[in-house]
Amino acid sequence: QKEVEQDPGPLSVPEGAIVSLNCTYSNSAFQYFMWYRQYSRKGPELLMYTYSSGNKEDGRFTAQVDKSSKYISLFIRDSQPSDSATYLCAMSAYGNKLVFGAGTILRVKS
Amino acid sequence: EAQVTQNPRYLITVTGKKLTVTCSQNMNHEYMSWYRQDPGLGLRQIYYSMNVEATDKGDVPEGYKVSRKEKRNFPLILESPSPNQTSLYFCASSPLIADTQYFGPGTRLTVL
Numbered sequence: 001q002k003e004v005e006q007d008p009g010p011l012s013v014p015e016g017a018i019v020s021l022n023c024t025y026s027n028s029a030f031q032y033f034m035w036y037r038q039y040s041r042k043g044p045e046l047l048m049y050t051y052s053s054g055n056k057e058d059g060r061f062t063a064q065v066d067k068s069s070k071y072i073s074l075f076i077r078d079s080q081p082s083d084s085a086t087y088l089c090a091m092s093a094y095g096n097k098l099v100f101g102a103g104t105i106l107r108v109k110s
Numbered sequence: 111e112a113q114v115t116q117n118p119r120y121l122i123t124v125t126g127k128k129l130t131v132t133c134s135q136n137m138n139h140e141y142m143s144w145y146r147q148d149p150g151l152g153l154r155q156i157y158y159s160m161n162v163e164a165t166d167k168g169d170v171p172e173g174y175k176v177s178r179k180e181k182r183n184f185p186l187i188l189e190s191p192s193p194n195q196t197s198l199y200f201c202a203s204s205p206l207i208a209d210t211q212y213f214g215p216g217t218r219l220t221v222l
Contacts, residue, residue, distance in 0.1 A: 008150060032208055043114075043200050043213030044153075088153065092208040097143075097168075102152030 003027055006089055006101030015110045019076040023089035023101045026070065030091040030099075033065050035074045038086045038103065047087070048074065079108045112137045114214035116201050122220045123191055131186045131217050133201030141204045142184040143168070143211065144176065146197040153200070159184055160207065191221040 006023045013019055021035075031052050036044035048063040050056045050072075056063045062075040072091070076083055089101040114135045123129055135142065143158040145168075155168030159178040173195055175187040184203075188195060198218050202211040 006152075034210060041216070043202075043215050045213065046210050049210060090211075095208060097155065097158065097207050098211060100153040102150065 001026060002102075003099050004089065004091060004101045007104055008102055010105035010107055012107045012109060013079055015079060015081060015108055017079050017108070019079050019083070019106060019108075021074040021076075021087050021089075021104050021106070023072050023091075024070055025072070025091060025099075027091075027093065027099075028067075028070065029093035029096075031067075031094060032092045033063070033072050034090040034098070035061075035063055036088040036090060036100075038088060040085075044088055076106075079106075081108050081110045084108050112212070114201055114203055114212050116199075116214040116217050118217060119215060120218050122222065124222050125192055126190045129188050129191060129219075131188075131199060131201075131219070133184045133186065133214060134182050135184075135201075135203040135212070136182065137203060137205075137212065138181065139203035139205055139212075140181075141207050141209070142178065143202045143204075144174070144184070144186045145200045145202065146170065146195075147200060147216075148197050156186070156199075158207075191219075193221050195219065196221050 035048040037047045038044040060077045064073045086103040088103040144156040145153045157176040159165045201214040204211045
């Protein structure tokens with residue numbers, strides 16, 4: 001079993017929809033949680049960073065962490081065609097390397 | 111501008127011909143790492159370095175070498191490339207091992 005599981009998609013939604021992207025994990029020591037966005041032919045770039053449990057909001061993006069369920073989510077409101085990309089979750093325990101999910105391909109249709 | 115640079119961006123080579131992919135960062139980061147990305151497998155770490163002269167194997171180190179003689183540079187060396195090393199490679203750096211990583215633009219390698 002992988003340490004971090006992420007549905008690869010592709011997830012296809014119409015413009016304006018609310019998108020929910022999710023990852024589950026098995027290591028209870030994880031406490032730093034990140035979401036990266038990767039456009040085609042580009043390197044991943046940090047989108048959201050959350051420490052421990054709770055929610056964090058940044059514009060149209062909301063990251064949620066539920067440590068009791070070992071489940072993290074990224075919500076995108078009012079999705080745009082420019083949000084079409086691969087979204088990777090990543091997480092780490094204190095003093096340890098990041099572990100990445102396989103990434104979910106998102107397509108937002110205009 | 112704070113960045114991680116990689117060269118070359120695209121490379122087609124033949125089996126057994128030694129190659130080096132360079133990586134450089136200008137953020138004075140301690141931690142640097144190499145990943146390969148393959149469809150359905152996500153990012154897999156090849157090697158990482160905690161600081162100068164300190165390197166260690168990641169999850170898929172076979173067939174690769176690295177060196178860290180200077181803080182800013184972390185080249186990836188393929189001594190005898192094989193077709194199963196055809197992949198998209200990313201270099202990344204961060205202040206510390208568990209921190210946000212900053213990725214380079216990627217190097218697409220094809221080994222024939």
